[in-house]
Amino acid sequence: MDRIRLVGGNELRGEIVISGAKNAALPLMIASLLTDEPLVLQNVPRLADVKQLERILENHGVDIAVHGRRRGEEEGVGQRMTFHAADIVDTTAPYDLVSKMRASFWVIGPLLAREHNARVSLPGGCAIGTRPVDLFLFGLKELGAEIDIDEGYVVVKAPKGGLRGAHIVFPKVSVGATHTIMMAATLAKGTTIIENAAQEPEITNVAECLVAMGAKISGIGTRKLTIEGVDKLHGATVDVIPDRIETGTFAMATAMTGGNVLLKGARAEHLEAALDILGKTGAVITPEADGLRVYRNGNGIQPVDVETDPFPGFPTDLQAQFMALMTMSSGTSQIRETIFENRYMHVAELARFGADITVDGQVATVTGKSQLKGAQVMATDLRASVSLVIAGLAARGETIVNRIYHLDRGFERLEDKLSRCGAEIERLAG
Ligand SMILES: CC(=O)N[C@H]1[C@@H](OP(=O)(O)OP(=O)(O)OC[C@H]2O[C@@H](n3ccc(=O)[nH]c3=O)[C@H](O)[C@@H]2O)O[C@H](CO)[C@@H](O)[C@@H]1O
Numbered sequence: 001m002d003r004i005r006l007v008g009g010n011e012l013r014g015e016i017v018i019s020g021a022k023n024a025a026l027p028l029m030i031a032s033l034l035t036d037e038p039l040v041l042q043n044v045p046r047l048a049d050v051k052q053l054e055r056i057l058e059n060h061g062v063d064i065a066v067h068g069r070r071r072g073e074e075e076g077v078g079q080r081m082t083f084h085a086a087d088i089v090d091t092t093a094p095y096d097l098v099s100k101m102r103a104s105f106w107v108i109g110p111l112l113a114r115e116h117n118a119r120v121s122l123p124g125g126c127a128i129g130t131r132p133v134d135l136f137l138f139g140l141k142e143l144g145a146e147i148d149i150d151e152g153y154v155v156v157k158a159p160k161g162g163l164r165g166a167h168i169v170f171p172k173v174s175v176g177a178t179h180t181i182m183m184a185a186t187l188a189k190g191t192t193i194i195e196n197a198a199q200e201p202e203i204t205n206v207a208e209c210l211v212a213m214g215a216k217i218s219g220i221g222t223r224k225l226t227i228e229g230v231d232k233l234h235g236a237t238v239d240v241i242p243d244r245i246e247t248g249t250f251a252m253a254t255a256m257t258g259g260n261v262l263l264k265g266a267r268a269e270h271l272e273a274a275l276d277i278l279g280k281t282g283a284v285i286t287p288e289a290d291g292l293r294v295y296r297n298g299n300g301i302q303p304v305d306v307e308t309d310p311f312p313g314f315p316t317d318l319q320a321q322f323m324a325l326m327t328m329s330s331g332t333s334q335i336r337e338t339i340f341e342n343r344y345m346h347v348a349e350l351a352r353f354g355a356d357i358t359v360d361g362q363v364a365t366v367t368g369k370s371q372l373k374g375a376q377v378m379a380t381d382l383r384a385s386v387s388l389v390i391a392g393l394a395a396r397g398e399t400i401v402n403r404i405y406h407l408d409r410g411f412e413r414l415e416d417k418l419s420r421c422g423a424e425i426e427r428l429a430g
């Protein structure tokens with residue numbers, strides 16, 4: 001199993017090109033199931049999760065092509081890919097494919113809408129929480145689907161004539177359920193209203209893609225989406241938005257190590273809450289023509305309290321990285337995780353660097369230390385893993401991060417991007 005070795009202490013200086021967002025690319029790829037025409041996606045990141053979803057889509061009959069570099073295009077830019085679901089040959093998403101990645105469950109919406117049936121393995125829980133699918137089932141039922149759970153599979157059938165528009169009020173905000181019901185509703189008969197919808201930038205990216213494919217959606221970017229069903233969607237060409245979690249992660253890494261980094265392509269409007277909090281900790285973040293520049297204001301890292309919330313709040317996917325930053329603050333801060341019940345697995349690993357963190361229910365109390373020390377640590381989930389990498393960058397001495405396959409799910413060329421900015425970091429194979 002690959003590991004990362006890094007030696008902390010170097011400031012980060014230079015430019016980092018922000019990749020396409022994993023959490024937008026995955027549902028955009030799934031949207032290709034809604035039409036028999038090709039969907040072209042630009043700026044798709046090279047990630048393990050993208051590869052895994054390619055396998056799942058291919059099993060449904062989607063032809064996938066990766067296109068070459070175009071004239072004038074810089075090396076290393078995101079992939080241009082075509083997804084063509086001319087004929088859906090199989091509406092089953094099997095356990096061995098779905099269990100590896102939660103977002104693959106979302107194929108249930110488009111398959112049901114277009115083929116009027118689907119059989120999709122339950123995704124199960126994962127390290128950060130139990131992550132049930134009750135909101136998906138509630139939404140699909142409201143659209144008229146018949147639902148059965150059979151041998152670990154969710155078996156769904158549309159009523160005669162296909163799904164019917166409905167007024168759906170989600171009792172809780174869910175990114176995945178919003179993506180899934182929004183996609184399904186594009187091909188339903190009549191109008192669907194989704195209230196308490198997630199309004200993450202990735203939802204907007206997908207909604208705009210669906211509109212480019214011929215869907216009729218209003219209220220995009222708000223808590224209330226209105227979708228007027230159409231008979232058919234067509235092909236389109238759509239850009240994957242830059243990854244706001246990668247942006248926030250590198251901004252926090254720069255705040256921890258010192259230095260000055262331009263995050264190329266980063267969009268401030270996608271992470272205002274996080275940038276606001278980062279500013280309070282002592283980071284200076286200034287918009288430039290081609291991205292966001294980050295450096296420290298010279299007064300040390302200030303402790304700041306944070307609560308994770310659905311967008312536009314502070315993202316749970318930056319909570320572990322923010323905790324790493326707070327371990328170096330000049331005082332005590334409190335972090336409240338409100339989205340996932342078990343997203344504190346990095347606490348024990350951060351303690352190996354000498355961090356002082358206690359957890360009581362949803363709340364972690366972090367007492368800052370002036371200096372972390374390098375350590376052997378174990379990655380437990382995607383964002384926890386990167387919090388260990390950035391802690392290692394700021395720590396004195398050598399750090400080894402084990403089980404980095406989690407990192408490859410969601411961070412493209414992490415070692416390369418960081419080493420180009422002066423970090424001493426390498427991947428150890430085997
Ligand atoms: C691929 C992707 O985009 N993943 C993101 C997505 O995950 P995901 O879409 O899985 O997260 P949700 O927004 O659905 O989850 C939010 C909360 O709702 C709960 N819930 C969800 C569905 C359901 O049917 N019942 C239920 O109780 C979850 O357990 C969790 O406590 O949004 C999360 C919250 O921003 C991010 O951390 C993930 O990175």
Ligand SMILES: C=C(OP(=O)(O)O)C(=O)O
Pocket residue numbers: 023101102103126317382383410
């Ligand atoms: C939790 C995450 O991903 P997923 O929903 O795919 O598990 C994440 O991206 O941090």
